Amino acid sequence: MRAVLDCIPCIIRQGLNTARLATDDPKVQREILDRIMQELIGTPLTGTPGDHSNVAYRVVREVTGVDDPYYELKRKYNRIALELYPRLKELVVSSEDPLHTAVKLAAAGNVIDLGIGVQFDVEREVEEVLRTPFSVDHFPGFVEELERAERLIYIGDNAGEIVFDKVLIEEIRKEADCEVTFVVRGGPCINDALREDAEEVGMEEVARVIDTGSDGIGIPWADVSEEFKEEFLKADVRIAKGQGNFETLSERSDPIYFILKAKCEAVARELGVGYGEVVFKRHPAAPPRSSLSPPS
Amino acid sequence: MRAVLDCIPCIIRQGLNTARLATDDPKVQREILDRIMQELIGTPLTGTPGDHSNVAYRVVREVTGVDDPYYELKRKYNRIALELYPRLKELVVSSEDPLHTAVKLAAAGNVIDLGIGVQFDVEREVEEVLRTPFSVDHFPGFVEELERAERLIYIGDNAGEIVFDKVLIEEIRKEADCEVTFVVRGGPCINDALREDAEEVGMEEVARVIDTGSDGIGIPWADVSEEFKEEFLKADVRIAKGQGNFETLSERSDPIYFILKAKCEAVARELGVGYGEVVFKRHPAAPPRSSLSPPS
Numbered sequence: 001m002r003a004v005l006d007c008i009p010c011i012i013r014q015g016l017n018t019a020r021l022a023t024d025d026p027k028v029q030r031e032i033l034d035r036i037m038q039e040l041i042g043t044p045l046t047g048t049p050g051d052h053s054n055v056a057y058r059v060v061r062e063v064t065g066v067d068d069p070y071y072e073l074k075r076k077y078n079r080i081a082l083e084l085y086p087r088l089k090e091l092v093v094s095s096e097d098p099l100h101t102a103v104k105l106a107a108a109g110n111v112i113d114l115g116i117g118v119q120f121d122v123e124r125e126v127e128e129v130l131r132t133p134f135s136v137d138h139f140p141g142f143v144e145e146l147e148r149a150e151r152l153i154y155i156g157d158n159a160g161e162i163v164f165d166k167v168l169i170e171e172i173r174k175e176a177d178c179e180v181t182f183v184v185r186g187g188p189c190i191n192d193a194l195r196e197d198a199e200e201v202g203m204e205e206v207a208r209v210i211d212t213g214s215d216g217i218g219i220p221w222a223d224v225s226e227e228f229k230e231e232f233l234k235a236d237v238r239i240a241k242g243q244g245n246f247e248t249l250s251e252r253s254d255p256i257y258f259i260l261k262a263k264c265e266a267v268a269r270e271l272g273v274g275y276g277e278v279v280f281k282r283h284p285a286a287p288p289r290s291s292l293s294p295p296s
Numbered sequence: 297m298r299a300v301l302d303c304i305p306c307i308i309r310q311g312l313n314t315a316r317l318a319t320d321d322p323k324v325q326r327e328i329l330d331r332i333m334q335e336l337i338g339t340p341l342t343g344t345p346g347d348h349s350n351v352a353y354r355v356v357r358e359v360t361g362v363d364d365p366y367y368e369l370k371r372k373y374n375r376i377a378l379e380l381y382p383r384l385k386e387l388v389v390s391s392e393d394p395l396h397t398a399v400k401l402a403a404a405g406n407v408i409d410l411g412i413g414v415q416f417d418v419e420r421e422v423e424e425v426l427r428t429p430f431s432v433d434h435f436p437g438f439v440e441e442l443e444r445a446e447r448l449i450y451i452g453d454n455a456g457e458i459v460f461d462k463v464l465i466e467e468i469r470k471e472a473d474c475e476v477t478f479v480v481r482g483g484p485c486i487n488d489a490l491r492e493d494a495e496e497v498g499m500e501e502v503a504r505v506i507d508t509g510s511d512g513i514g515i516p517w518a519d520v521s522e523e524f525k526e527e528f529l530k531a532d533v534r535i536a537k538g539q540g541n542f543e544t545l546s547e548r549s550d551p552i553y554f555i556l557k558a559k560c561e562a563v564a565r566e567l568g569v570g571y572g573e574v575v576f577k578r579h580p581a582a583p584p585r586s587s588l589s590p591p592s
Contacts, residue, residue, distance in 0.1 A: 005322065008329050009309040016301055026301065030341075033304050037333040045326075 001250045001270045003045040003052045010049075010264065012036055015056035018190070021069035022060050035059045049247045049266065050217030057190065057217075068188035070159075077160030077191070078200045081109070084123070088167045091130070100139055102171035104130050107259050107278050109164025110157060110242050135277040142257055142282070145237050149178040153235035154207065155219065155249075156184055157242030157260075159197045165241065169206045181231050182207035186224075187215025192244070218248030243267050250283060257282050297546045297566045299341040299348045306345075306560065308332055311352035314486070317365035318356050331355045345543045345562065346513030353486065353513075364484035366455075373456030373487070374496045377405070380419070384463045387426070396435055398467035400426050403555050403574050405460025406453060406538050431573040438553055438578070441533050445474040449531035450503065451515065451545075452480055453538030455493045461537065465502045477527050478503035482520075483511025488540070514544030539563050546579060553578050 012033060019032040036059050045052060061067060088105055095101035108129035146152075154169060156162050162184075169180055182203050185192045198209045213225025219232075219240075232238065238256040240249055246258050250270060261278045262268035268275045308329060315328040332355050341348060357363060384401055391397035404425035442448075450465060452458050458480075465476055478499050481488045494505045509521025515528075515536075528534065534552040536545055542554050546566060557574045558564035564571045 005312055005325055005329060006309075008333075009305040009312065012308060013302075013305040016305065029301055033301060034337045037304075037337050041330045041333050 001048060001247055001267070003047060003049045004266045005045070006264065006266050007045065007049045007052055008040055011040065011053050011056050014053055014190075015059060018057060018060045018069050019064070021073070022064040022066040028063060032059055032063050035063065048218070048220075050244050051220060051248070054216050054220075070188070070191040074159035074191055074193075074197060075200075077158070078163065078197055081160040081163035082201060084126075085163055085167070088126075088164065092167060092171060099143065099171045099175055101130070102168040103139060103142075103259065103280055104134075106164050106168040106241065107134070107261065107280065109161035110259060110261050110278075129278055132278065134280045135273040136271070136279040136281040138257065138280055138282040138285075142237075142280070143175075146172065146176045146178075149176050149237040151181070151231075151235045152176070152178050152237040152239070153181045153183065153231055155238070155240040155245050156182060156193045156198075157245060158191050159193045160191075161241065162193045162197055162203060163201045166201055166203055166206060169203075173206060178237070180207040181235070182209050183228065183231075184209060184211050185215060186211040186213040189215045189217055190244075192217075218244035218246075220248055221252075246271075253284065255282055255284060297344060297543055297563070299343060299345045300562045301341070302560065302562050303341065303345045303348055304336055307336065307349050307352050310349055310486075311355060314353060314356045314365050315360070317369070318360040318362040324359060328355055328359050331359065344514070344516075346540050347516060347544070350512050350516075366484070366487040370455035370487055370489075370493060371496075373454070374459065374493055377456040377459035378497060380422070381459055381463070384422075384460065388463060388467060395439070395467045395471055397426070398464040399435060399438075399555065399576055400430075402460050402464040402537065403430070403557065403576065405457035406555060406557050406574075425574055428574065430576045431569040432567070432575040432577040434553065434576055434578040434581075438533075438576070439471075442468065442472045442474075445472050445533040447475050447477070447527075447531045448472070448533040448535070449477045449479065449527055451534070451536040451541050452478060452489045452494075453541060454487050455489045456487075457537065458489045458493055458499060459497050462497055462499055462502060464535075465499075469502060474533070476503040477531070478505050479524065479527075480505060480507050481511060482507040482509040485511045485513055486540075488513075512544075514540035514542075516544055517548075542567075549580065551578055551580060 015032055015036040019029040023029060036056050039055050060069060091105065092098045092101050108126040111125040152172065154165060156165055173180065182198065184194050184198050195209060195211060203209055210227060210231060212219060212228050214220055214223040216223050238254065240246065240256050240258050242260050243263055246260055246267065249256055258279065258281050262271055262273055262275055265275050268277065271279055271281065273279055311328055311332040315325040319325060332352050335351050356365060387401065388394045388397050404422040407421040448468065450461060452461055469476065478494065480490050480494050491505060491507060499505055506523060506527060508515060508524050510516055510519040512519050534550065536542065536552050536554050538556050539559055542556055542563065545552055554575065554577050558567055558569055558571055561571050564573065567575055567577065569575055
């Protein structure tokens with residue numbers, strides 16, 4: 001999707017949130033805001049929201065020299081999520097449809113997004129998401145595609161959240177005899193999971209871990225590695241978590257199951273749902289079931 | 297209170313909301329955002345949030361030539377609130393403490409704030425505010441001061457909301473034999489009530505109506521009329537509604553009863569309450585009851 005005018009104040013707010021993690025000096029924080037505004041003025045919004053948000057994070061890096069302002073927070077949220085892991089497994093095991101519950105938990109994990117600056121309470125949100133039906137739920141089609149899958153790619157989002165992703169991948173592997181590749185960012189990018197986060201939560205036990213080759217938000221196609229592109233293109237089932245991945249992948253024709261909470265009006269509009277709603281959406285939509293071609 | 301760094305993205309968002317009312321042309325909307333950013337860069341945040349927000353509204357006016365972008369919305373919200381008026385009176389009359397209920401309704405009216413861009417539903421919010429106790433409630437002291445009051449000044453906020461203010465003023469006049477002056481802005485200022493709004497809701501039936509002499513947000517002391525200042529200073533009870541009035545009056549030593557919902561983190565912090573909470577707060581706080589001096 002293309003960035004919209006609403007992205008401009010949002011990018012500046014993201015810059016402020018990040019500046020406050022990188023420095024305690026209000027003068028430096030202000031310098032960061034001024035430089036972000038300077039860069040935004042006159043810049044046509046031709047890219048995705050993620051492309052334009054990258055400016056905010058780059059400016060924080062340039063001004064403060066801090067390469068990974070969310071480093072400590074990522075440790076903290078991995079720890080919180082790992083403490084929750086036994087409870088998540090219990091919820092899955094005790095449910096009527098473990099795979100569907102695991103998809104819902106993966107969505108619940110997406111509320112853990114520090115970059116966007118909204119207050120949250122992990123446990124309460126988990127229960128809330130489990131209780132609330134998805135606004136769009138393409139689960140039946142997913143189960144069908146999964147049965148025939150040979151290669152599944154799963155593009156992660158935030159630290160902490162990846163513990164929830166691991167729970168879903170464990171259920172996927174029970175249902176399908178397919179190779180699973182989990183994707184992290186190639187370098188510090190907001191609070192997004194990197195290789196060290198994947199290691200911290202033991203993701204290698206359930207999936208091959210690769211990175212995008214880029215420290216840009218989501219999947220900036222012009223900037224990601226050939227290895228990533230190859231894995232992405234040859235996968236027969238693709239899952240992508242969170243807004244950054246949706247913003248940067250929503251215009252591709254390759255079918256992707258997006259799991260995310262619409263954390264801003266622009267993304268909600270693009271998804272065709274209400275602000276704050278949570279979806280499990282195949283995009284582009286699947287053809288009618290009867291016309292699905294057999295696996296090649 | 298002084299503006300904080302969080303005000304910067306917020307001012308730009310206010311500019312965007314207002315630009316969209318003043319013009320349908322996205323290029324002009326973008327020009328407005330760029331000009332607001334240009335003005336903000338390097339400007340020290342020495343004023344109140346309201347002082348700095350004025351920039352956004354001035355730029356919209358300069359670029360589009362539209363003097364009062366909220367004109368139609370103000371008509372609409374006066375109409376909605378007037379339709380609600382019989383129900384508000386009913387709620388007051390049927391309650392155990394009509395004056396306290398009227399104060400709560402005046403607070404409920406403050407959720408009608410189009411400038412801040414949050415979705416709302418008037419009736420639901422009214423019931424919600426009535427149900428929820430104020431986070432700070434200086435009602436007992438207010439009743440005491442009201443008994444001895446000779447001149448009360450009531451500084452309004454938004455169109456629509458002033459219908460709720462009228463309901464409170466009607467209750468005040470039942471309790472206290474005092475002159476009541478109701479204050480509107482001196483010129484178009486977001487969706488704030490002007491003289492025509494006061495006329496539209498029949499405010500003159502219950503109060504003398506004056507204006508601030510300024511089209512600035514809240515009470516920009518350097519810019520308001522002598523008539524306003526005189527009325528303000530000689531009043532023995534002062535009520536001020538909403539964030540704009542709080543932001544611009546919170547550093548004055550004259551005691552004021554603020555009725556508002558904390559619609560941003562910075563104002564919540566200044567009030568010492570949580571984001572989204574609603575207060576009826578005397579500021580500065582009253583001296584202990586026993587030491588109150590008799591009326592002069």
